[in-house]
Every structure is written in structure tokens, then in C-alpha cells.
Amino acid sequence: MNELGKKDQFDIESLRRQASGQMTDESARATEAEPASVLNAFALQIAEQFRDENYSPSMLIGQIRLLEFMSFLAIGLLAATALAGAEGTGLGWNLAAVTAGAIVTVLLMQVADAYHIPSLRSASVARRQILAAGAVGFLVSAGGLYLAQGQAHSITGYLTWLAGIELFLLIERQLVAFGIRHWARNGIMERRAVIVGGGDPAKQLVRALEQQADNDIRICGIFDDRGSARSPAVVAGYPKLGTFAELVEFARLARVDMLIIALPATAEARILQLLRKLWVLPVDIRLAAHTDRLRFRPRSYSHIGSVPMFDIFDKPIRDWDSVAKRTFDIAFCLLSIALLWPVMIGAAIAVKATSKGPVLFVQKRHGFNNEVIDVLKFRSMYTNLSDPTAKKAVTKGDPRVTRVGRFLRKSSIDELPQLFNVLRGDLSLVGPRPHAVHAQTGDRRYVDVVESYFARHRVKPGVTGWAQINGLRGELDSDEKIRMRTAYDLQYIENWSLLFDLKILFLTPIRLLNVENAY
Numbered sequence: 001m002n003e004l005g006k007k008d009q010f011d012i013e014s015l016r017r018q019a020s021g022q023m024t025d026e027s028a029r030a031t032e033a034e035p036a037s038v039l040n041a042f043a044l045q046i047a048e049q050f051r052d053e054n055y056s057p058s059m060l061i062g063q064i065r066l067l068e069f070m071s072f073l074a075i076g077l078l079a080a081t082a083l084a085g086a087e088g089t090g091l092g093w094n095l096a097a098v099t100a101g102a103i104v105t106v107l108l109m110q111v112a113d114a115y116h117i118p119s120l121r122s123a124s125v126a127r128r129q130i131l132a133a134g135a136v137g138f139l140v141s142a143g144g145l146y147l148a149q150g151q152a153h154s155i156t157g158y159l160t161w162l163a164g165i166e167l168f169l170l171i172e173r174q175l176v177a178f179g180i181r182h183w184a185r186n187g188i189m190e191r192r193a194v195i196v197g198g199g200d201p202a203k204q205l206v207r208a209l210e211q212q213a214d215n216d217i218r219i220c221g222i223f224d225d226r227g228s229a230r231s232p233a234v235v236a237g238y239p240k241l242g243t244f245a246e247l248v249e250f251a252r253l254a255r256v257d258m259l260i261i262a263l264p265a266t267a268e269a270r271i272l273q274l275l276r277k278l279w280v281l282p283v284d285i286r287l288a289a290h291t292d293r294l295r296f297r298p299r300s301y302s303h304i305g306s307v308p309m310f311d312i313f314d315k316p317i318r319d320w321d322s323v324a325k326r327t328f329d330i331a332f333c334l335l336s337i338a339l340l341w342p343v344m345i346g347a348a349i350a351v352k353a354t355s356k357g358p359v360l361f362v363q364k365r366h367g368f369n370n371e372v373i374d375v376l377k378f379r380s381m382y383t384n385l386s387d388p389t390a391k392k393a394v395t396k397g398d399p400r401v402t403r404v405g406r407f408l409r410k411s412s413i414d415e416l417p418q419l420f421n422v423l424r425g426d427l428s429l430v431g432p433r434p435h436a437v438h439a440q441t442g443d444r445r446y447v448d449v450v451e452s453y454f455a456r457h458r459v460k461p462g463v464t465g466w467a468q469i470n471g472l473r474g475e476l477d478s479d480e481k482i483r484m485r486t487a488y489d490l491q492y493i494e495n496w497s498l499l500f501d502l503k504i505l506f507l508t509p510i511r512l513l514n515v516e517n518a519y
Helices: 012-019 025-030 041-049 057-087 091-111 117-121 127-149 155-185 199-210 244-253 268-278 319-354 403-411 418-424 453-458 479-494 498-511
Strands: 191-196 217-223 238-242 258-261 284-288 302-304 307-313 360-366 372-378 428-430 462-464
Touching (some): 041 217, 041 238, 041 244, 057 117, 057 155, 091 127, 117 155, 127 155, 191 244, 199 217, 238 244, 244 268, 319 372, 319 403, 319 418, 319 428, 372 418, 418 462, 462 498
Parallel strands (some): 191 217, 217 238, 258 284
Antiparallel strands (some): 284 307
């Protein structure tokens, strides 16, 4: 087998760039936006079975790691305090000693692969390594306590401390193993995958995945454009649910984690055609490499068990990143409401006092993964002239807008009720701004203008965003404006971090002073 280097004909990075819209003008002109496909009844039934959220193994591993660290800390502090008695050196030294021991224990268990699913599923897999890590952590804590206090304590006390750590590990790991096996049987903890492409390659892939020990992949079905002659209706026991175009709709209805393309790596043109359709989805996209005769360098692959995969796209803001972002949202949202509630009450009174109708305006907009959400705003138009569909954009001097509404829109005070959308979980504080479901520029829908438009829905939309602080707020009255806004949104998704969110959040009040396009 040949090992290929940087000049391989098959270039993963090139595929990723082209699929995400960074393609030549010629290829861009050749690709047209396709209307959404309607799922057949059987595929719709399967999608409904996977509507519920599943539990990420990465999240579970992180929680177990945190649980064990805090437990080692609690056991160590209790033991150190009991050993030191009334003449102890104080909580500070004890805390430092047992924290060092807890950190060493968790690190050693990490090195011993004790935080991998196979080890967690069966308590006996890494039992010796786990108990050894607990013993070493105990020695570090006991040694630190001795250095801090300058005296040794009773052997019985030390042995009781060590026994408490080891007993906790044995019982806790048994409970964790039982829980994981139970969740796996009930489909709570799994990664849901769809096979893209049928025939013999898909059959070989399914068989290879089924042979993996402790496999957490749940295959939901197979999608392929080819007819029954080349791609049978059932492959390795799994049904073909529809075409590639229908897969996009299926992945938006079902909680799918991964799309695995079962095509040879040499079929670059067909893979690129697929990726242009699929990369807009908030899922991992992998290219199976189990049947390839070409062999790339080891670092080119990721693996599911021993099955090699090429990583094409990763789901953005996932697992613990999503927890951090949600915590960030709630903290800053509550702070904002605490500071701005007088402004919101004043705006509500002004809206109610100056025109008939409700204080709040509720509009259907696209949310995460193209789901439709109800977004709240202070009403800025006359009730009888309001346009919930947003087919006609608000323009300068628009007679539909009230006098108070004009001020609310220019100052963006009309957006403040969306803080409650953030608390509800529909929006994030920072993200691509949600557009109305039927919003359009002129007589063309946004998706007809920008092929990659729906890719901005791979993350939760935001109250403010990277496009807005770069001057792209207000009316989208040209193709160029929607293209630029989408480009900024995709740039945000690709470069997300909490510091980036913080930067956008603090720049937002400054950039709101520019009211040129806010009507």
C-alpha cells in the first residue's frame, strides 16, 4: 500500500472548503438551490422514533470525571480534618494537599483509559489501574498533609482513609457500569448515525461497525439516490429511507449525530456533490475509509472502534462547549434583565399608550436546525398593518411603523424581550440573527440568493451577532447584503469561542450608535 502525503489527489481540506461555499465562480454558478424534499411515510415514521434527545458519551464522561474528583476531594478533606484534630494546620493546607491528590488520581485514571466507554461499561476492565490510581492519589495527599503539618498520624487513620477511597471507587464504578449498560439498552446513550450511500460499500460498513466491541453507534437508516438494481431496499438489515435530498429533511426532524458517507475516497466529484447538500446540517460528517486500498498517514483518520474515518465536518458548539455557552447566556441574560428592566417597562408603557394592540409582537422565525420558533419583540407597527411573515421589509419612513416604534427600532430596544427567548432556550445571546420564516429580498427568498444560507442554522440564533456589529443590521434590500450577512454568520460559527461571544456582546452597544440602516 502507498502512503500518501500532502499532494494526495484526495484532499480532505479541499473538499471541506469547496463544500462550505469557497468554490470557484464556475462551480458556484453550476449549483442551484433545491427545494426541500418531502419525506415518504416510512422515513417520517422512523424520524419520529428519533425525535427525543439522546445523551452524549462525552458529556457523561466529563460528569463522571467531575464526580470522582469532587468525591476524592470530600473524602480527603474529611480524613485530613479527622487526622489533624484540634491541632491541625487549618483548612487551607488540608485543601491544598487533598486537591493535589485528587488531581493526580484523575490524571492517572485518564492515562489508564479508565474514562473510555469500554472501561466505564464494565467495572472489571481497568479495575487494577483504577485502584492503583486511587492509592497513588492517597499517597500524594497524605505526603502533602505530612509536609504541611510536620507530623505523622496513626497508621489506622491512614489505612481508613485509603480504604474509603478504594471502597468508593469499587462501588461507584459498579453503579456507573450498570447505568451505562441500562442507558445503552434503552437508547439513551448512543450516537445516532445515518449511512449515506447504499450497495456493497454500505453493507461492508454496517458489518464492520457491528463487529466493534461496545459499539455506541445506532444506525437509523440508509439514504441513496440509486435505484433498487444497484442499491437494494434493505442493506445488512437496515432500510433505505430515501434519496440524498430527503436526507436533509430527515436529519432536521430526527436527532441525528453523524452522517457516514459510504463511498470510495476516490469518488471525489460525487462526494463533493453530496457535501454541498449535507454540510448545512448541525451534525458530524464522516467519510468511511474501511474499503479503501489507498492508505493515508495515521493522523488523517479518526476511528469508530477500529473502523477508519475521514473527518469532513464536525458539529459546531457541541458537548461541553454547549454547556459553557448556555451558562454564559443565562448569566449575562439575567444580568441584562436586572440592569435593563426599567427600560423594558418604559418601552411597554409607551407602546401601549400610543397605539392600539398588544405590547409584544410574536413572529415565527427560523431557529437551530431550521426549527420554527416564536421570537418576542416590542410591537413597533400599527396592529392592523403588521406583517408577521416579513415578506415586505421595513423601509425608511415606512408608514406601518408607529412614532414610538421608529425610536424602538433605531435604538434596538424593540429586541429586548428576546432576553426571555434566551432564558427559554430558543435563542442564544450571541449567534446568527434569526430571520422570519418567509423573509425575502425583493421577490426572492434568502435561500434562493445564497446556497449556503441554511448553514447559519447549525447553531442557535442570537439576539446579537458578528454580522450586526460589522454594520449589517436592518433592511436586507439586496442580494449582496444577504450574502455578506451569511458570510459573517458562517465566519462566527467556524471561529466560535466564549471570548468571541464576549467581544461581540461588549461591542454591541457601541455599534448600535450606527442607525444608518435601522428603520
